[in-house]
Amino acid sequence: MPVDNRVDVAIVGAGIIGIATAFRLAAAGRSVALIERDEPANAASRGNAGAFAFPAIMPLASPGILLKAPKWLVDPLGPLSIPPAEFPSRLPWLLRFFRASMLGRLEASTAALAALNRLSQSETAALTFETGTGGMVRADGALELYQSEAEWRASLPGWRRSEEAGVVVEHVEGGRLAELQPGLSSRLVKGVFLPQWQTVGDPRAYALALLAAARAHGVRFVTSEVARLAPDADGVTLTLSGGDALRADHAVLSAGPWSGALAASLGDRLPVTPERGYNTTLPPGAFDLKRQLIFPAHGFVVTPLETGIRVGGASELARIERPANFRRARHMLDKAAGFMPGLKREGGIEWMGSRPSMPDSLPVIGRSSASPRVIHAFGHGHLGLTQSAATARLVCELVLGEAPSIDIGPFRPGRF
Template sequence: MAGRSTVKDAQVIVIGGGIIGIAVAAYLAEAGRDVLVLDRSGVCEETSAGNAGALAFSDVLPLAHKNMLAQVPRWLVDPLGPLSIPPTYLPKLFPWLWRFMRAGRPSTFEAAVSAQVAMMTLAEREWSGLMTRSGTGHMLREDGSLELYESEAEFRAAEEGWKLRRRFHIPFRHLERDELAECQPGLSDRFLRATFAPGWKTVADPQRLGQAVWAHAERHGARFMPATVVAARTAGEGVAVNLAGGKKLSCENLVIAAGAWSRPFAAGFGDRVPLETERGYNTTLPVGAFDVKRQLIFSRHGFVITPLDSGLRIGGAVELGGLKRPPNFSRSRAMLEKAARFLPGLKTEGGRQWMGYRPSMPDSLPVIDRARNEPRVLYAFGHGHLGLTQAAAAGRLIRDLVLEQSASIDLSPFRAGRFRGHG
């Protein structure tokens, strides 16, 4: 009987079947590990199903940058604007907001940009390799992105961020008004300038890509179990995972990749991480709603328009409101109404509304680390808007940690305890 207690249900259990968890599973399965993924909904069925489909490798600026912070007061006045905080949620949110403001300080900001550049460089390289190995390269679109400005002042405010990107050799080109129609026919004449970023990529459909990566992981032996995890703890020579209904599983290594739901699991292993939930909204219009050539970015309004195989996705905005409040789909409608003004002739009928939960850290950097009290437990969460973009990098880094190999980049900026002592 004593010997049976050492039998594990898997070498590695991954909590979370979103794109991060799926990428982690793929990398570990390729390395020969017996991997079991647990998720209550399925593979890429929640937040990973409704994202904007961007591989935003040039998006290296933390949210807490000068241009963004300057717009916050104006945004908060508009309940349907790019940023919304329900008044009753503000007291709970205040500690996160305080850390967010601190992340905008020059020294902290510069360090975060450098860390994000390293992560993005790794992510682009790893996605290239993972798409080749999984046969998903045909889902990649390399059309770049177009960020649009309605005034010279708006363009000047964004220019500082583009100059910072130039320091890291990120390519872009500023466009004058008479060049816009060539990049995107049919735009409203309200737009005076734009910036084209050729390194910005998109995918044909983010959910389909995630499920195809999972099929690749399955071919290497990874398994999936629909389950709700209620707790995890150290148990002898391994880690025990408790499921709703009373079932218990055991493993040698546990990876917490549960997105916005990761915080209580990390707390159970000694890490109180300031993880908050950005509730994002979108509407996906039927194919043919408008001939959008590449992802269009409307930074002043906080949303993007992405052409996907499944339709035209209009989404973004940030509602810092936690996990329990019901959706406010008037935010989706507000973005759709603006899109119709920006793209005259847009067919707005027949859209599907959606709301998802982005796991957000105050400095816009994810948590990639071992647990404070249990080195057999690893974290891969907190990617905010960049989960799809950084998924392959997270998979590579967690694989290296599990195999006890040297990490491809410096992981100190991504440690779970980096906010410890900050209040």
Template sequence: MNAALSSDDVVIVGAGIVGICIAAHLIEAGHAVTVIDRTGISEETSSGNAAAFAFSDVLPLAQKGIMRNLPRWLADPLGPLSVPPTYLPHLAPWLWRFWRAGAAKNREASLAAQAAMMRLAEAEWTGLMDRSGTATMLREDGSLELYESEAEFAASLPGWAARDRFGIVYRHVEGAELAGLQPGLAPRFVKGTFVPGWKTVADPKLLGKAVWAYAEKKGARFERGEVVRVEAGASSATLHLADGSSRKAAKLVIAAGAWSHLLAGQLGEAIPLETERGYNTTLPADAFDVKRQLTFSGHGFVITPLSTGLRIGGAVELAGLKRPPNYARSRAMLEKAKRFLPGLKAEGGREWMGFRPSLPDSLPVIGPSGAPGVFYAFGHGHLGLTQAAATGRLVRDLIACQAPAIDIRPFRAQRF
């Protein structure tokens, strides 16, 4: 038998960085806010990401040469992109949508939507970090993308040209300037692109917990529990938890990352969310003196210096939510890092795998569902940390029945 129902103003399902930022914006606006999560605050995918505020990363994945490299990458089971053969039939419809999203007729609309989201994200993170006292966790060292050949560098140029239209500052470097930006690089890297406006944070898990502490101090509440079923009524939503209890919410926000589409499906909305499983190894902080985030796009991973260690990770494994982790993927990236940074101390690392919730057009779902009082905020792919504060602002606007800060039509769930 269900426990007695309790009622809250707004309930957010998911305590990752997106749910945390939504909670902070709503509590600032005077709402009663409860966040429900099965593990804790910033404990799952938001704890192990690459720590980037990637505000200049406006290109959807389908426009980054993924399809061009797909056959080569799929031939390497430990390469930048992997799909277990048994999962391919399930994945095929998503891959078809992904391919269509990269078509020229869709390119400009996706770029414009992503660029608008990034401008809002940068402004909202600046404000939220100031208000929450977390600005000291911001690092403004830029990023360095690295190329092993002139051909690889030439293939990157159309993407940089697309960024030109949105005022994104970068410069291509080589020789002494390249060596100065990251001493100790292997000589195999002939050129690089330095993005001075790229930002990272000291540690994404600690940032999430600090923003939550700010929201909690203002009155936001956390409840540990696994939401297994949601129902929408005319005036409230009902959440059913794994322990048999239920909760009512005047407004419900589904921000459960890679599990969000399962809840949306219970409301009658089929959203083509797929799970990009990402891997990393976090080494001790003294493993190598990395000056800024390094991007090895030809290999699908980055190296990020954190306050808590040196994180080597990325890549994509499209394999759903149930398959056991394949940590050979994180070890493959670590082996490459040892070749790229001669002298890297690769001992004492901590392996991790997380689930990125990804939609085929690389844009999140943000906005009202088809059910009254239920809102979606998920599917940010590689950009959950980057776009979390903007998502919080947009959800706050929607719940307050105010005009959103940007046009949210490109992010509506019904676009599928």
């Protein structure tokens, strides 16, 4: 791309957040360049669980996690793991995570997530309508499952908070549980059905369909790594890996777990960490799965996709480049087979990818301290797909100088 080329907005990162933002800005009449070091939607946007988890308003950072985390952390195959060699570098993030889990912060974080997810639900409906992708979305809800009455009762305070925020919750057992998902183990005695939960048949195909719609609106895709962002009074110069430069009125940083280094180069030292997730995608027909199943005590979900049955989840705090430990994927598959006795485990494809996670479970959405012309939009953790359309709307409003649709104070970069 020639050095003298200029656009209204340059977006760094072509995951689902960057792609949705590119579409929304282009639809608003802005010229947009979408810059990606790899193929588009080829990281977490490829291998996620495919959920529009609008009811998921309870932060991972919560008082309940304080009781579970110590046990999880000493289990190398547990739902939350830090390899011993990684622990010193992850300790500052972990300490912030524990502070964010205190009861006094829970209400504010829950309210912020509820507002963002409500906006996400309406904005996703608008986005899928405008891009013709509504047929890719399934509105068949999700089922959260419990192995004991005590485990279910421990979840009730969170569900009460969710219901107060407008989440529709149905507590189920017995015949109703079997109706929602036949073939489950008798060890699963209680469930919570979430009818507002939606899924997409193939998360990467959905992201690429949005990208096609964005390109039809004039968005240019640039394959390059951004080496440097240099804002000034009139805009931002982005230096690309090949030596070229791109000039933009605004830059949006949405490069997932790679965002931290670029933000730090601007003086915004934000505690975003790579949170690595694992999954196995089994062939179609591996189980007669009616909807997404959630196993909260074990940190994994099972999702029906067009490409098969995806068993995945877990959180591993480690460098992006650390070799994958696929024992974690196999451990989740073992557990899934125990809860779903008819599951056919042959022919699975294993995957590992990194999500960008913040210690307080809230994304970063707001202007950089270095310049109002640089906007951060990253750190969505497990909810990148869920919150992509809302984030696109909020970033677009910031670029256009409009009042945000919701209060973005809880997501401001300077909160740390």
